[in-house]
Amino acid sequence: MSFKDDFCTDINHVYLNTLFELKKHWKKNRIILVSLLAIALPLLFYAIPPLLGSDYSDTANGFASSNLAFITLMIIISAAMFTGDSISSEFENRTGLMLFPTPQRQNSIFVGKYIASLLATWLAVMLYYLVTLIAIGQIYGFDQVSMEFGQSFFLALLYSASAVSLIYFFSSVMKRSITSTLIGFFALMMILPIVSLVLTLGDVDPWFIITHSADLITDVLGASTTSFGSASHGGPMSGLADFSPDFYVGIEVMTAYAIGFFVAGLGIANRKKMEG
Amino acid sequence: MNKEIAIRIENLSKEYVKGVKVLDNISFDIMKGDIVGYLGPNGSGKTTTIKILTNLLTPTSGKAFINGIDATKNPKKALCSVGALIEVPGIYDYLTPNDLLAYFGKIRGMDKKKIGEIISEVLTKVKLQDWQYKKIGSFSTGMQRRLAIANSILHEPEILILDEPVIGLDPKGIKDIRDMIKQFQKDGITTLLSSHLMHEVSATCDKVIFLDGSKILDYATVDEIKSRMVAKSITIRFIDTVTPELLAQINAMEQVSNIDRKNGDVIIGFDGRDETSHNILAQLMKQGNKIASFAPEEANLEDFYVSVMSDEKGVSS
Numbered sequence: 396m397s398f399k400d401d402f403c404t405d406i407n408h409v410y411l412n413t414l415f416e417l418k419k420h421w422k423k424n425r426i427i428l429v430s431l432l433a434i435a436l437p438l439l440f441y442a443i444p445p446l447l448g449s450d451y452s453d454t455a456n457g458f459a460s461s462n463l464a465f466i467t468l469m470i471i472i473s474a475a476m477f478t479g480d481s482i483s484s485e486f487e488n489r490t491g492l493m494l495f496p497t498p499q500r501q502n503s504i505f506v507g508k509y510i511a512s513l514l515a516t517w518l519a520v521m522l523y524y525l526v527t528l529i530a531i532g533q534i535y536g537f538d539q540v541s542m543e544f545g546q547s548f549f550l551a552l553l554y555s556a557s558a559v560s561l562i563y564f565f566s567s568v569m570k571r572s573i574t575s576t577l578i579g580f581f582a583l584m585m586i587l588p589i590v591s592l593v594l595t596l597g598d599v600d601p602w603f604i605i606t607h608s609a610d611l612i613t614d615v616l617g618a619s620t621t622s623f624g625s626a627s628h629g630g631p632m633s634g635l636a637d638f639s640p641d642f643y644v645g646i647e648v649m650t651a652y653a654i655g656f657f658v659a660g661l662g663i664a665n666r667k668k669m670e671g
Numbered sequence: 672m673n674k675e676i677a678i679r680i681e682n683l684s685k686e687y688v689k690g691v692k693v694l695d696n697i698s699f700d701i702m703k704g705d706i707v708g709y710l711g712p713n714g715s716g717k718t719t720t721i722k723i724l725t726n727l728l729t730p731t732s733g734k735a736f737i738n739g740i741d742a743t744k745n746p747k748k749a750l751c752s753v754g755a756l757i758e759v760p761g762i763y764d765y766l767t768p769n770d771l772l773a774y775f776g777k778i779r780g781m782d783k784k785k786i787g788e789i790i791s792e793v794l795t796k797v798k799l800q801d802w803q804y805k806k807i808g809s810f811s812t813g814m815q816r817r818l819a820i821a822n823s824i825l826h827e828p829e830i831l832i833l834d835e836p837v838i839g840l841d842p843k844g845i846k847d848i849r850d851m852i853k854q855f856q857k858d859g860i861t862t863l864l865s866s867h868l869m870h871e872v873s874a875t876c877d878k879v880i881f882l883d884g885s886k887i888l889d890y891a892t893v894d895e896i897k898s899r900m901v902a903k904s905i906t907i908r909f910i911d912t913v914t915p916e917l918l919a920q921i922n923a924m925e926q927v928s929n930i931d932r933k934n935g936d937v938i939i940g941f942d943g944r945d946e947t948s949h950n951i952l953a954q955l956m957k958q959g960n961k962i963a964s965f966a967p968e969e970a971n972l973e974d975f976y977v978s979v980m981s982d983e984k985g986v987s988s
Contacts (some may be wrong), residue, residue, distance in 0.1 A: 396748070409779060415774050422765040492760035493822060496725035496832075498751040532736050669727040670687065 408499040412507025413514070417543040426493070427572045429473050429515070431468040433522040441530040442501040455531045455539035457548070462527045466520070466551055467609050470581045472560040478512040478578055478588035479576025482664045483530050491669050497554045505664045509563055509657060516555045524548050546615045550645070554609045557652035558583055561605070567667065600638040608645035614643065676739070677703045677830050677861040678724065683733035685719050693719045694884040696733070699879075701863055703829075706856050708872030708893075709865040710976065711882035717865040718758060720882075724863075725755045737830060751779070755832040759839065762815045764808030768794060770816070771807065779826040789825065795820045798847065808851035812839040820848065824855075829853060829922050834865045849875050871975040874939055881976070896975055903943040904968045905951065909938050910961035920958060926951055 409439075440462040444451055452458040458652050482505060485491035494504065524547075531540055539548030555566060569575035591601040601607045640648075678701040685694040701707050709924060711717050722728040723734045726746035735742045742749035763771055763975045769790055794800045797817040801808070801964040807818065816839055823831060833852070837845045852875045855862055864873050865870070872879055873893055881888040889896070922930050926947045929940040941947050944981070952965050 402748075411774065411777050418770065419763070419765065430928040489759070489760035490759045490761035490763055492727065493762075493819065495727055496750060496753070496757060497775065498749075498780075499778055500747055500748050548934075554830075615864070668729060669722060 401453040404500055408503035409507045409510065412499075412504050413510045414507045416511030417515065418585070420511065425476050425651050426515060426518070427477060429469075429519045430522055432472065433469055434518040434526050436469060436472045437462050437523055437526040437530060438462075441526075441533075444474075449599050453536055455535040456541055456616040457536060458545055459527055459531060459541075459544050460613050462530065463547065463551075463613050463616070466612055467554065467606070469519055469523055470516065470551065470555050470558050470582075470609075472581060474555065474562050474575040474577050474583070475580040477515040478509075478562040479566055480572030481508040481512055481563060482660070483569050483572045483575050484612055486669065487571055489669075495669065497613050501665050504659065505567075505661050509559070509661070512563065513556060516559055517552060519554050520548075520551050524551065538551065539576050541616075543615050543617060547612050550609075550649075551611045552616065553645060553646065553649045553653065554612060555604070555645055557605050558655070560653045560656035560660065567660040567664040585613060587640060602638070602640065602644050603648055605648060608640050608648045609647040614639060621650075665666070674699045675703050677705075677737070678863060679734075679736040679739075680720065680736040681736070683720065683723065684731045685716070685723065685733060686731045686911065691798075692731075692885050694723075694733075697882070697885075697887050698733075699880055699887060699890055701861060703812070703861050704856070704859050705878055706862040706864065706876045708876035708879040709863055709882065710867070710869065710872050710879055710905050712867055715867075715882045716885050717867075717882055718834055721755075721832055721863070721865055724832060725750065725753065725757060726854055727757065752829040753832060754826065754828035756819050756823045756828070756836055757832070757834045759816075759835075760819055762807050762810070762818065764806065767804050768799060768807060768818055769803050770918050772822060775822050776825055785868060785893055793821045796824070796851070813841060813844045814839055817844070817847075826970060829861060831860050832865075833862065835867070836864065836869075836980045837866075837871060845871075869927075870926070899975075904938055904940050905948060905967065906933075906936050906964070906966045907955070908963040908965075910963050913937060917960065921955070924951060947967075953982055 407428040417426075440458075452612040453462060480487075485494055494500065524544075526538060527535075528544070531537070531544070558579075561582065562575065564578045565582075566572070569578065587604050587606040591607045594601040594604070680697060680699050683694050683697050684692060686692050690806055693714075698715075709717050709720070719728060720735075723730045724737065724742055726742060728751075730743060737749040738752055740749040750958065770788075771890070772790045773786055773795065776789065777783065781789065791800065791803065794803050799814060799817055799821065800956060802814065807815065810818065816836070820833075820836065823833070829893055836852075837848050840848065848873075852862060852864065856877075862876075864872065864876055876893060877891070878892050880890045897956055911933070918930060918937070921927055927939045928942070931938040931940075939951070941951065952962075955965075957960060
């Protein structure tokens with residue numbers, strides 16, 4: 396087999412494994428569940444103010460900012476649900492005994508799984524932003540959709556990639572899917588925000604903490620709302636130093652997490668063997 | 672490397688824990704078309720060998736070749752011609768057999784247009800044709816096992832590696848699998864069948880590798896092993912009632928080492944030589960006994976298995 400043929404079959408295997416993993420998410424109703432959540436959350440922000448007799452924000456960006464307050468939560472839930480068991484389940488459930496003795500590189504299997512988790516999480520993000528976009532169009536008119544909204548969308552996709560990579564890494568390290576899912580979820584929901592807060596209390600800029608960078612998703616919209624799970628400025632902590640994430644540094648940090656943890660997870664997964 | 676060799680294991684060693692060898696420098700060849708039993712007690716290293724062959728484990732040292740390709744270095748190419756069923760694999764319970772086999776068929780590069788047809792054929796072979804579109808989660812253990820076998824033969828492999836294939840199956844299921852393995856031989860499929868059950872191996876294989884204490888103890892045809900073994904008991908059925916006097920007469924013969932009763936028959940122990948057997952029969956006839964049958968015990972692989980295997984788990988330091 397020539398190098399070109401070999402490469403082409405590898406690409407085909409990655410594609411087949413991506414579809415196979417997506418089928419798992421579909422058959423286990425995960426895609427439906429997360430999609431419903433991704434539609435319902437922004438819809439609440441659209442539907443509730445009129446019901447309570449309150450007004451929407453004055454600007455489209457202000458509305459988008461409050462609407463996206465739960466986007467990081469949505470991303471964390473999606474990433475944990477789609478990625479937590481991606482590698483560990485093959486070992487824990489012993490399905491690897493059927494999957495691995497096949498004429499394909501383990502890389503093709505694990506890359507396919509990563510892509511599937513990423514696509515499924517991106518689908519949730521896209522639905523969330525789509526509903527928000529339609530709401531903005533209904534309330535303010537589509538001409539009010541700003542460039543910042545697009546930047547926020549791009550940052551949300553990037554944060555999704557880094558969250559998926561981090562949980563993918565845990566999935567390759569841990570033996571049990573529930574452990575990797577929970578550790579990944581709590582790392583992004585609690586542990587990293589707490590570390591970020593502690594650093595801020597110590598007057599240290601937590602620029603290298605991914606959840607700190609995730610604040611950019613709403614910060615770029617120019618409103619004061621911070622993302623769910625964030626430990627940044629505002630509220631009772633208003634006396635703290637203001638370490639707002641820098642746009643480009645944030646992008647670099649998220650990209651580094653996305654690439655670094657993906658490569659590390661892939662390397663560990665490839666070295667894992669079906670012992671016992 | 673000889674073209675006729677399907678599987679070659681070369682100086683293979685495996686240590687899970689440093690200094691504790693599960694496989695200790697084992698070597699053997701399996702020729703194309705053979706059905707070879709890989710026999711040993713639990714923990715003797717059978718599954719470890721098979722996992723190394725199928726890229727589920729890396730060896731500490733040594734090599735494992737499939738059709739001349741080093742499976743530890745180039746598993747993608749080596750496993751093209753292999754169908755494998757290892758231990759009791761987990762099943763993707765949210766899928767249907769059709770989903771599962773279609774995926775594995777595509778991974779193995781099968782013609783997409785023909786996969787559906789082949790899936791139906793293979794599922795018919797393992798008697799799951801009515802379950803093609805039902806969720807695997809609702810399958811019994813035996814059905815899951817048959818599906819795993821269907822997956823291993825889906826692409827008509829040249830080499831089949833089966834690790835304890837009848838675990839969890841009922842007697843009918845076991846017979847079906849044995850018949851299937853026999854059919855594989857007719858189809859020219861090389862089969863390596865790992866088992867700790869002697870009767871399973873003797874019923875399906877024409878060669879046997881005995882593995883114990885992390886080493887190969889013997890590798891021979893079933894017929895060769897049987898010819899090495901000597902039957903050392905004779906079952907005698909008398910037409911008349913067996914009296915205590917008759918038993919005393921038999922027991923008094925100097926060629927008879929022990930005497931026993933089973934279902935009305937008399938079972939006597941002797942040195943296993945044909946001449947002795949003839950002398951005992953002659954004496955019984957001379958004493959005027961009416962004998963319905965006089966049957967030296969068939970050579971039994973089970974006895975050989977017990978005689979060559981140690982009682983200890985197969986681990987050496």
